[in-house]
Amino acid sequence: MTAPALPVFRRTPLRRLAGVDRLAVAGAVLLGIVVLAALLAPWIAPYPEDGGSATHPLEALLPPSGAHWFGTDQVGRDVLSRVLFGARTSLLIAVAVLAVSGVAGVILGVVAGYAGGWARDVIMRVTDIFLAFPALLLSLALAVVLQPSVTTVIVAIAVTWWPWYARLTASVASSVATRGFVDSARCLGVPAPLIVLRHVLPNSLTPVLVQLSLDGGGVILTAAALSYLGLGAHEPTSEWGLMVQQGQSLFTTDWWVVTFPGLAILVTAFSFNVLGEGLRARLSR
Amino acid sequence: MTLLAAEGVTLAYGTTAVVHDVSLAVDEGGVGLIGESGSGKTTLARALLGLMRPRSGVVRYGAGDLAGLGRAGRAEFRRAVQPVFQDGSEALDPRMTAGASITEALTTHHRMSRAERRDRVAALLADVGLDPALAARRPHEMSGGQRQRVAIARALAVEPRLLVLDEPTSALDVTVQARILDLLERLAAEHGLGYLLITHNLGVVGRLCRTSSVLFAGRVVESGPTMELLTRPAHPYTRALRDAVPRLGGEPPRAAGRTEAAAAATGCPFRLRCPLAVDRCREETPQAREVEGRKVACHRAEEVLTTLASSAPRDPRDEGETPDAPRQ
Numbered sequence: 001m002t003a004p005a006l007p008v009f010r011r012t013p014l015r016r017l018a019g020v021d022r023l024a025v026a027g028a029v030l031l032g033i034v035v036l037a038a039l040l041a042p043w044i045a046p047y048p049e050d051g052g053s054a055t056h057p058l059e060a061l062l063p064p065s066g067a068h069w070f071g072t073d074q075v076g077r078d079v080l081s082r083v084l085f086g087a088r089t090s091l092l093i094a095v096a097v098l099a100v101s102g103v104a105g106v107i108l109g110v111v112a113g114y115a116g117g118w119a120r121d122v123i124m125r126v127t128d129i130f131l132a133f134p135a136l137l138l139s140l141a142l143a144v145v146l147q148p149s150v151t152t153v154i155v156a157i158a159v160t161w162w163p164w165y166a167r168l169t170a171s172v173a174s175s176v177a178t179r180g181f182v183d184s185a186r187c188l189g190v191p192a193p194l195i196v197l198r199h200v201l202p203n204s205l206t207p208v209l210v211q212l213s214l215d216g217g218g219v220i221l222t223a224a225a226l227s228y229l230g231l232g233a234h235e236p237t238s239e240w241g242l243m244v245q246q247g248q249s250l251f252t253t254d255w256w257v258v259t260f261p262g263l264a265i266l267v268t269a270f271s272f273n274v275l276g277e278g279l280r281a282r283l284s285r
Numbered sequence: 286m287t288l289l290a291a292e293g294v295t296l297a298y299g300t301t302a303v304v305h306d307v308s309l310a311v312d313e314g315g316v317g318l319i320g321e322s323g324s325g326k327t328t329l330a331r332a333l334l335g336l337m338r339p340r341s342g343v344v345r346y347g348a349g350d351l352a353g354l355g356r357a358g359r360a361e362f363r364r365a366v367q368p369v370f371q372d373g374s375e376a377l378d379p380r381m382t383a384g385a386s387i388t389e390a391l392t393t394h395h396r397m398s399r400a401e402r403r404d405r406v407a408a409l410l411a412d413v414g415l416d417p418a419l420a421a422r423r424p425h426e427m428s429g430g431q432r433q434r435v436a437i438a439r440a441l442a443v444e445p446r447l448l449v450l451d452e453p454t455s456a457l458d459v460t461v462q463a464r465i466l467d468l469l470e471r472l473a474a475e476h477g478l479g480y481l482l483i484t485h486n487l488g489v490v491g492r493l494c495r496t497s498s499v500l501f502a503g504r505v506v507e508s509g510p511t512m513e514l515l516t517r518p519a520h521p522y523t524r525a526l527r528d529a530v531p532r533l534g535g536e537p538p539r540a541a542g543r544t545e546a547a548a549a550a551t552g553c554p555f556r557l558r559c560p561l562a563v564d565r566c567r568e569e570t571p572q573a574r575e576v577e578g579r580k581v582a583c584h585r586a587e588e589v590l591t592t593l594a595s596s597a598p599r600d601p602r603d604e605g606e607t608p609d610a611p612r613q
Contacts, residue, residue, distance in 0.1 A: 180376040181375065181376055181377055183334075183336055183370070184370065184376045184439070187334050187366075187367060187368050188367075188390050188443065189393055190393050202380050203378070203379070
């Protein structure tokens, strides 16, 4: 039997896009807007210098108007400009945390999942120890010990975040390791590190990628919480959690100071979640 | 010459032994291993492929113990013995094209130029009856039969001397099964390959294997020339298996044994399903012994042979293309 020379089905970008879930597209578009805002902040912000330490005492606490769409804060800075610059801080934290904890978790998880035996036991017990602490408490403790800064926030969150990826990757990798193509690579005599890199890792990544995108929102919320508690970014950095903290006492009189950064947190966390859910729906089909 | 052999091999997962004291030799011809789901045949295959260490006993490759092979010996073993698993969609990495899967096999032991690799992939695909253009496809873009052919091409890429075929056709349609078996038969003859064919389909071993062993509950209950086993089984289990093969226009098959009762823990493991079981079977575990040209582990083997002689023997060659029983 010779197979007829059928045209090979290729995944063109167009076909791929058409097949992607609407939810994922919505999440990606929303997140894209936030990313663009962050990248273009210095150019699209109406008062770029307000992203930093500029003060305009005479313009303090102006309500939203044509000149200041989101109003101004206690020291007269444009809230819209600070929200735009805040997107940079939040996304930087999210990307850094997800990259650091994702890479660490995936490497440890894939080794634990494929190797099994004592290597798995050691890695998973360490993971369990980290998971035994309430995540926010551990982050808080770390943030208290270290100097408050954006870097501190990244470190404090990444330390509590990686065990989830390690555990998830380990469970996926250990089931991938029992599949026929891993056995057949072993029968070929492919060295174990190559089997992990070539077969186990690529086939274990999908659920981790979904989890990473779902978690983006959680990281931003946690970062905002740390800054809100005064343990993260500090003046004059534009950071949404910090802005909420500074604006909350003014909510009854000058609602705009706290509302707009709060909405920014909401929209960004939401878009990560929608993207993650969309990817999950798409990839689990 | 015996290439690969199990000698008194016991295999266990944790504390549960699934294969007990099995001996089996694979030489340059074809050897069959017959058993139902859960009989331990796949576990035995994993041990023979060096994917699992025996709890006791030895897997012998050539003259040496597989567990004691050094780095070079191990590499040589990997080149010489290749598996073909039940399901090509499992045996091939879903993210790799057929060409990449075969190339991995080619380059694991030898360096090759890009052009050389492409030519070898095309030649191997042609050898298993596939269009070389299929090299660009991923497993989910191929049919079950095509996937199994790619898996066979990948196994052949290292120029092995022996194949371990673990139910190579049971995941396929009946018509495709017959063609894959034809292919394996032809390739084995052309390349001078030995093979161990693991199956629950008696017709398949009747066609492809000179000698066979029947496995029940992790023990070899009967082994000998395949034709003898199929025409004149000496173990009640072999006989039940043979009678369970459905035939077009024949009588409906009798159940293989009375129930799907578990293997007995003491005495003869088959006695709970055996229509001939007597007190002795409960008290004394039958040991393998020579009876009329085969080894059989049954106290009443002679009676099985004589009671059967009165009923007309069936030629198992008729069953060459019998569909496998549905899995599970």
